[in-house]
Amino acid sequence: MYLLGVQLVMWHDGKDWHAAEDVCPHRLAPMSEGRVEADGTLMCSYHGWRFDGDGKVLDIPQATSEEMERARQNERSCLRGVRPVQTIHNVVWVWGERDGDADAFLRASNTPAKTFDELLTTTGHADGWSMRDLPYGWEYFMENVSDSSHVPVSHHGIVGNRDDAKPFRWIEDKEACDPDKNFDLKFKIDPPGAVEAENVEASHHFLPPCLMRIETVKSGGGKSLLALYCTPTKPGHSRLIGTTVTCPNDDGTMPGGFGPMAKMASIVPTFFMHIFGTAFINQDGVFLHHQEQNMAEQYRLRGEDWHKSCYLPTKVDKMNVAFRRWMDKHGAKSEDVGSRVPYEPEAPPLPPRMSDEELFDVYNSHTKNCTACSAASKNLAKARITFYIASAALAIAGAAVWAVAASSSPHSAASAFYKKCTFGSVLWIFSALSAFIGTVAANLREKLHYFPYSHQDNN
Ligand code: FES
Ligand SMILES: [Fe+2]
Known part of the structure; x- marks a missing residue:
């Protein structure tokens, strides 16, 4: 790595x-x-x-x-x-x-690693870690997770509705936005909006060099936390390692956590949640990869860095501005992209734009390194073959029963004739069911290998 x-x-x-x-x-x-x-x-x-x-x-x-x-x-x-x-x-x-x-x-x-109390103690319930090799640089990930305004639009259909995008009510915290320090930005959420009505306040806390801690306070006093660690692996690539932590309400009950996601996580297999995570990540990935390429292109063509190439007229971009200023101050200068991560001299240059096949490659970015998903991929392949074979066998058996029924005289043994017909039909129903399960297994397995995403098709 x-x-x-x-x-x-x-x-x-x-x-x-x-x-x-x-x-x-x-x-x-x-x-x-x-x-x-x-x-x-x-x-x-x-x-x-x-x-x-x-x-x-x-x-x-x-x-x-x-x-x-x-x-x-x-x-x-x-x-x-x-x-x-x-x-x-x-x-x-x-x-x-x-x-x-x-x-x-x-x-x-x-030197202690950058963590936080709720992650290391039993105050809250921490879900397992999940990792993903991302097809864009560390700074584009950090910029993305410091920007809540994209959530209802980019993640339409998963955690929001694009028609609910609107201004935030800010809890100002100017000093904490100082680029010399960590970022700590709070804002009020106006329900109904991008998130559940139970959420009352959200804050993003950037702990350089690798942690974005996103905290959502609940009306019952509990909170849900997103711990998003990102490693700058090489130009144009980064590795996300993240988990969620849910802390109890004042009365000891557990809040909704991450809403539908937390509820789903408690009942469905891990690989299924990771497929869900892929959909979420790809919704942003398709922007972030090309955003990085576009920014580099502007810098190469016009010498314009984010100050000039990006137009940021609203207050919701405040944390991104703070992050970019932090990068200007603490990042390295490079000939091809302006401020960036201080890679070692032997780091390869920013790679060219990826094809969709590379951008949405789930196997190499996640599945091969994930115990749950690599096991699921093997099991789903076995299930696909088993159910397709069972479907074919049941279809042939059903046809044979029908053939026997058709060759016997319906007048001499009416009840036996109808029994054979019924049995043949039942075999065909099970054949169709097996084919359906085999197809579901094949589709799920496909998503563990390649999962393209199109915003145009997300209505
Ligand atoms: S033992 Fe490693 S290159 Fe020879
Ligand atoms: Fe996985």
């Missing part, structure tokens, strides 16, 4: 996670093609060098004992760019910078 444009290898030694740059010090083969041995060491699959969790070489199979001893003394035998790693609340955190000295490594190892 990538972090800030650098390809990393990550492995679990049976106890802890480790991360290093994805290059073997011997002849630069990718370590991600390597194997984790039974003792937890990472072995390069090319010539068999083995490394411990600190990146130190433990064994070179072709070395004599003197050569091995010399190699152990030489730093060049170590894996490069070994990073401090923490695991908190089932999420693996990797330090973004490389090549610090031992003190810097220790400081980084002891």
